[in-house]
Amino acid sequence: MELEETRRFTLGRCVLYIVCALIFMYLILPIFVILPISFSSSKFLQFPPTGFSLQWYGKFFANRNWISATLRSFQVAILTTILSTILGTMASFAFVRGQFRGKKLLYGMVLSPLIIPVIITAVATYYIFARVRMIGTIWALVLAHTVLALPFVVVNVTSTLQGFDITLERAALSLGANRLVTFFKVTFPLIWPGVVSGALFAFITSFDEVVIAIFLSGSRPTLPKQMWDGIRIAINPTISAVASLLIVFSILLLLSLQLFSGRSAGPRRRSVSGPGETL
């Protein structure tokens, strides 16, 4: 161990640093190239941007279509987050604490939207929702997005729950608390970081989702759908302002997630003999 840590600054190490720096630039720079462009005062997309102006931001906030698409996205994402967090947390309790037939199968079913190509989910939900005339309604989007978001909630909550010390609940119950009180006074205060991480994942899943939105949003597009149309037809520079706002927004979400996942390490480590039944 010591030998590895204190090793000399070898040539190999040097090459590794340079290679990795280049790879990180490839991963990160394309995203941040948009920020300076969005403040450009030129009429076209230009790099390096000439002059400074907020014209594209102004166009974004003045345009009714962009604003209504943004509000639509927030509505859909918030409803999806609430629904998938509640359903996913309940399901996680059954997966970790329950013993019943078909548990593995149901677990696989809940996680399967992670690997099934979104285009298939999108086309299939379109097929169904078109028949019941729900295309363009907010619930079509919320229900389909909840299917995509559920696995993230379940993965986050089950992993926290497996590290939860069940004797704490037994103690509360034996001291006379009922099930509901035990959940809200004992269990939830300890597992909330996992639930919040899952909720953040759910939010971003819905907020960024475009393929299902293309099919289900009808005449009332979400923000990604509106961007999709804008990019496909002609590169509209207003999109650089939208994209910049989204970048800042998602970095804020990521940083808050890092905060919560750091916290959830607490109860996870504490457990010595959790219920930890492997799924």
Add this chain to the structure above:
Amino acid sequence: MLRKPLIDLKNMVEKDPTRYELPYLLPSTILLLLVFVVPIALFLSRSFLDPRPTSEHFLHIFRNPVYLRVLWVTFRISFTVTAVCILLGYPVAYLLSTVSDRTRNLLMILVLIPFWTSLLVRNYAWMVLLGRRGIINNLLVGIGIIAEPIKLLHTAFAVNVGMIQMMMPFMILSMFSVMKGIDRRLISAALSLGANRFKAFFKVYFPLSLPGVGSGSLLVFIYSLGFFVTPALLGGRKDVMVSMLIEEQVSTMLNWGFASALALLLLACTFLFFFLYTRFFKIEQIF
């Protein structure tokens, strides 16, 4: 008279209030059945039931060179993306597993930023970079490497470059989750037994890291097969992937039977590789 045991074990287990049984799964199960399982089953059933029982839609894929080409392009792009992700992801994952915790947390944020940035934003960024009057062309013309802007956007190159950037976090995280568990003393042992650094790495470290390479590759390959947004925005007419064909068949051709056959084929490939994945790895370890 004393037939009843003092402690009713059976009853206690059944009424254990720390247990949560099937009813808690019911809402999610109903939702998934109504909005996911049944719709997919109904949609896919049209591949062989549209309008009567038929194999026509599948034969249509394999008889027509245009569609065979789409399948070929899908596999070729997925394969390229996976291979380059291995090459570029390995050094980064290795670096992450050797640095201090502080540095790692910082670098991890760099890996996760693309993961969390909207997919559409990342694709848009590549369009701005690779366009005919985009940043890269301006730069290359500016320093005199090329005289005229070259076509970068709407090529297979653009699709690969974009998809690799989007899939890299998955590869890096898969590899890292294995590498962080490798006992570094094994390398020290190899070195003290006379191996040089090169040999110690390839004979000891590399074989131990292979499970991470395997799980990352399968994951990236599975995701790449179903990519839709990136090839649609960055690719040209020659770079149509299966997902785009499905979308086109549904929204402009209204040819549900054929779209369904394509979807079934895509799903079958996904499941095939996913089956391989589950034989060796667990899906939760990434998320």
